[in-house]
Amino acid sequence: MSIQDIIVKLKEHGYKITPQRQEIINVMAQENRHMTVEDIHGKISARFPSLSVDTVYRNVGVLERLNMLDRTDFGDGTGRYKLVENGSHRHHLICLNCGCSEEVDFCPLDYIDQQQIKDKNFAIARHNFEIFGYCARCSKKEE
Amino acid sequence: MSIQDIIVKLKEHGYKITPQRQEIINVMAQENRHMTVEDIHGKISARFPSLSVDTVYRNVGVLERLNMLDRTDFGDGTGRYKLVENGSHRHHLICLNCGCSEEVDFCPLDYIDQQQIKDKNFAIARHNFEIFGYCARCSKKEE
DNA sequence: TTGTTAATTAAGAATAATTCCTGTTTAGGA
DNA sequence: TCCTAAACAGGAATTATTCTTAATTAACAA
Numbered sequence: 001m002s003i004q005d006i007i008v009k010l011k012e013h014g015y016k017i018t019p020q021r022q023e024i025i026n027v028m029a030q031e032n033r034h035m036t037v038e039d040i041h042g043k044i045s046a047r048f049p050s051l052s053v054d055t056v057y058r059n060v061g062v063l064e065r066l067n068m069l070d071r072t073d074f075g076d077g078t079g080r081y082k083l084v085e086n087g088s089h090r091h092h093l094i095c096l097n098c099g100c101s102e103e104v105d106f107c108p109l110d111y112i113d114q115q116q117i118k119d120k121n122f123a124i125a126r127h128n129f130e131i132f133g134y135c136a137r138c139s140k141k142e143e
Numbered sequence: 144m145s146i147q148d149i150i151v152k153l154k155e156h157g158y159k160i161t162p163q164r165q166e167i168i169n170v171m172a173q174e175n176r177h178m179t180v181e182d183i184h185g186k187i188s189a190r191f192p193s194l195s196v197d198t199v200y201r202n203v204g205v206l207e208r209l210n211m212l213d214r215t216d217f218g219d220g221t222g223r224y225k226l227v228e229n230g231s232h233r234h235h236l237i238c239l240n241c242g243c244s245e246e247v248d249f250c251p252l253d254y255i256d257q258q259q260i261k262d263k264n265f266a267i268a269r270h271n272f273e274i275f276g277y278c279a280r281c282s283k284k285e286e
Numbered sequence: 287t288t289g290t291t292a293a294t295t296a297a298g299a300a301t302a303a304t305t306c307c308t309g310t311t312t313a314g315g316a
Numbered sequence: 317t318c319c320t321a322a323a324c325a326g327g328a329a330t331t332a333t334t335c336t337t338a339a340t341t342a343a344c345a346a
Binding site: 159 | 331332333334335341342343
């Protein structure tokens with residue numbers, strides 16, 4: 001999904017394209033990784049000193065609601081945000097020592113018995129799944 | 144795992160059995176569900192008015208480190224704790240409307256390609272997996 | 287039974303992510 | 317150019333959790 005596509009979708013839903021919003025999208029598209037609000041704010045505030053954290057929170061909220069952004073908690077209670085194709089998502093291996101993360105090509109919802117859940121009349125909206133442990137580098141140091 | 148077993152294991156690891164610690168274990172064993180620190184503190188503070196929240200946090204921390212307690216975040220950023228058999232855990236269907244939860248008999252680690260992860264030299268320590276959506280009751284109301 | 291000591295505790299301050307509030311500014315359509 | 321709903325900045329408020337400090341106590345040994 002290009003920056004242009006994101007802008008179009010925002011306009012379609014009646015959102016205005018402010019310089020702040022544009023910059024937030026630019027930075028996230030450029031970095032293409034899970035960023036904290038602090039990361040995003042930091043990247044922008046050099047050029048845009050008055051940007052408030054609240055504006056970053058507000059905008060990742062908008063993008064998340066339109067399914068253009070994935071929010072993941074890497075286990076420290078801090079939200080991490082990344083632009084994604086419509087509603088798509090990935091799960092991760094997350095290092096408890098250095099905090100690095102790596103995507104895995106597996107989603108538990110492809111393996112769980114969905115029928116069993118439907119039988120309970122539970123309507124799935126979303127899910128989380130992250131694996132925590134120690135990456136190759138940090139495992140090695142440990143020895 | 145009985146309360147006695149828990150006490151024995153605590154003693155084995157050099158922990159003292161204080162009345163506060165005993166009460167926290169009693170309440171959690173009695174309720175046998177995922178409780179917030181506030182839940183636990185509330186249940187006890189009637190009989191034990193001076194119990195501090197810090198003591199509850201400290202004790203669930205001890206129990207977690209000894210693999211006798213599972214900490215789960217039901218999506219609101221608040222820890223929820225439940226006594227469990229040694230290191231065992233369950234995943235849940237969690238209602239975004241009423242907050243109720245139901246265990247599911249499925250763990251993604253039984254299905255993911257573990258070899259692929261070992262090949263990356265990643266050492267798994269723990270994982271999370273929770274499904275969010277709307278329970279039968281709340282889905283019905285919606286209509 | 288009493289003394290010793292490391293573990294534990296209470297109380298409140300500190301921290302940190304996120305949300306809320308208020309008054310001001312502005313994007314985009316008329 | 318004007319109008320108005322949306323968006324903004326700045327800072328206060330909220331909330332889960334951790335930290336600090338001084339006092340208390342469980343467990344063990346003499």
